[in-house]
Amino acid sequence: MIELQNxxxxxxxxxxxxxxxxxxxxxxxxxxxxxxxxxxxxVLKKEDLPTLQKEFxxxxxxxTMEASKMVRIFMSPGPIYDPQSIEGDNWxxxxxxxxxNFNENDxxxxxxxxxxxxxxxxxxxxxxxxxxxxxxxxTGNTELQIQVMKxxxxxxxxxxxxxxxxxLDAAEEKGWNVGDxxxxxxxxxxxxxxxxxxxxxxxxxxxxxxxxxxxADCGLIAYQDKQGPGLKLTETALxxxxxxxxxxxxxxxxxxxxxxxxxxxxxxxxxxxxxxxLSRWVKGFEGQRLEGVLGRVSDxxxxxxxxxxxxxxxxxxxxxxxxxxxxxxxxxxxxxxxEIMIETAELINDQIVAKIKDIIRVTPIVKVLPKGSLxxxxxxxxxxxxxx
Numbered sequence: 455m456i457e458l459q460n461x462x463x464x465x466x467x468x469x470x471x472x473x474x475x476x477x478x479x480x481x482x483x484x485x486x487x488x489x490x491x492x493x494x495x496x497v498l499k500k501e502d503l504p505t506l507q508k509e510f511x512x513x514x515x516x517x518t519m520e521a522s523k524m525v526r527i528f529m530s531p532g533p534i535y536d537p538q539s540i541e542g543d544n545w546x547x548x549x550x551x552x553x554x555n556f557n558e559n560d561x562x563x564x565x566x567x568x569x570x571x572x573x574x575x576x577x578x579x580x581x582x583x584x585x586x587x588x589x590x591x592x593t594g595n596t597e598l599q600i601q602v603m604k605x606x607x608x609x610x611x612x613x614x615x616x617x618x619x620x621x622l623d624a625a626e627e628k629g630w631n632v633g634d635x636x637x638x639x640x641x642x643x644x645x646x647x648x649x650x651x652x653x654x655x656x657x658x659x660x661x662x663x664x665x666x667x668x669x670a671d672c673g674l675i676a677y678q679d680k681q682g683p684g685l686k687l688t689e690t691a692l693x694x695x696x697x698x699x700x701x702x703x704x705x706x707x708x709x710x711x712x713x714x715x716x717x718x719x720x721x722x723x724x725x726x727x728x729x730x731x732l733s734r735w736v737k738g739f740e741g742q743r744l745e746g747v748l749g750r751v752s753d754x755x756x757x758x759x760x761x762x763x764x765x766x767x768x769x770x771x772x773x774x775x776x777x778x779x780x781x782x783x784x785x786x787x788x789x790x791x792x793e794i795m796i797e798t799a800e801l802i803n804d805q806i807v808a809k810i811k812d813i814i815r816v817t818p819i820v821k822v823l824p825k826g827s828l829x830x831x832x833x834x835x836x837x838x839x840x841x842x
Contacts, residue, residue: 455488457718458692462486465723470515471506472725489692490703497701497714497728500671501752501763504532513537519721528572530670531761531815536572539721545572545673546690547580547666553679553686554642554664556610558585563603565591565613566645566759571815572670573645573759577612586610593617600625604635611641611661614759615652618643619788622655632659644668645759647747651788667747669729672715676744684736684743692716693744695733698751701726706740712751713744730754755783755837758790760815764835770813771796774806778828781818783837790839793819797827 463483465472476482479495486492506514512521512535519539521527526538538544556562562581568574568590581588589606591599600621602608611618618641625636632638641656641663648665656663666677667685675693676685687693694703695711704711713731717724730752736743754761762781771779771794778797783790794810796802802820811817 458489458492458716459483459487461716461718461720461723461725464720465518465725468518468720469723471510472516472723474515489694492692492694492716492726493696493702495726497696497712497726498724499728499752500534500669500730501754503534503671507533507535513722516724517722526572526575528575528670529570530572531763531766531813534670536670537722538572538575539719542579543583544579545576545668546688547577547668547674548583549688549690550664550666550668550674550677551577551580551586551612551642552584553677555640555662556581556584556586556642560586560610560640561589561606561608562586562610562612563589563591563599563608565593565599565611565617567593571760576668576670576673577642581612596620596624600628600630603638604630607637609637609639611638613643614646615643615648615663616646616758616789619652619655622659632661640664642666645756646790649788665746667731667744669731671724672717672727672729675713675715675729682736682739682743684739684745686743687741691718695735696728698728698732701728706735710734710748713747755835757783757792757814757816762792762814762816762835767794767810767814768834770810774809778825778830779834780828780832781835783835783839785839790816791819792816793821795821795823795828797823797825799825 466476466483481494517537524537524539525541528536530536564577566573566577578588630636638661641661643665664678668674674688676687679686694714696703696714698712710732713729713733715727730750731747732749733744736745754763776796776798781792781794783792802822807820
């Protein structure tokens with residue numbers, strides 16, 4: 455694997471963090487020449503990035519380019535700072551969107567956020583590479599979004615499945631139907647579980663829907679191509695399923711494992727990067743197709759496409775002057791919601807809610823509980839959602 459050997463040698467020479475990881479593992483570049491050699495190097499856990507970046511600002515010594523030379527810098531919950539090193543399809547999602555039949559004839563409503571989060575630019579660049587016209591719609595503003603969708607004859611949607619549900623409901627209330635007033639014919643989903651209900655609704659409306667899997671750090675990891683079951687691995691990265699504790703690659707019939715990614719990116723060489731996501735190989739397509747994200751290794755829970763992390767939430771609550779809380783993630787009317795119950799005798803005002811939202815990037819429902827309502831050792835972040 456010449457590509458793997460080249461990135462190992464380049465990262466060892468130019469990335470302080472990677473060189474330090476190799477030295478700590480008593481490894482030299484010649485020790486990693488093939489996929490099976492990667493397991494000699496311990497996994498770099500995503501949950502360790504905030505600490506690493508705080509120690510070696512801004513990217514933990516992992517990049518081979520100065521921050522001032524980057525095209526853009528984004529912030530994900532953690533906080534984790536994500537570099538964009540080149541214009542265009544930096545995250546390589548055009549591979550997935552092309553499989554979903556997005557092309558130069560499409561006008562696409564990109565409903566991912568362009569504010570601090572990389573998701574908006576992630577798909578903007580990929581769509582432009584395919585020649586599609588992009589409407590940088592971002593999140594929220596339901597009434598404006600459906601007006602744009604109708605007036606401009608939008609043919610493609612990119613975003614979360616739950617937000618498309620909101621838009622379709624709002625359009626139907628106005629008597630605007632797909633196939634008549636709305637020209638929407640294709641959709642690409644990521645960042646949330648795609649339920650059977652939204653799949654059936656898209657089928658009924660003749661919206662050809664595809665889904666993909668990626669992260670802010672790694673970009674595209676796998677995607678639906680409808681040429682086989684599950685999600686096809688991208689051709690632009692090396693993906694392993696590993697034991698979350700030992701980091702050893704699981705045998706192909708080894709069940710659930712952590713998704714561990716190696717990128718061939720000379721500027722941001724993520725090598726043996728543990729995403730924290732759990733998956734397994736599709737039976738009969740081991741090493742080629744994933745079943746999707748089945749859970750999380752760490753304490754992170756994805757809500758409305760954003761990771762909420764227990765440690766970060768606890769620090770925020772304590773900084774606001776409260777000690778005991780519990781957050782419940784649930785799903786009502788096909789929408790994620792997070793309810794935070796705080797033990798306090800005080801009233802919770804809008805400023806406190808706004809401060810929590812600023813940190814976790816999701817609007818919470820905050821309720822007050824009398825002191826003593828929660829056990830001190832109660833789990834702080836609970837996900838009660840059930841997926842069909």
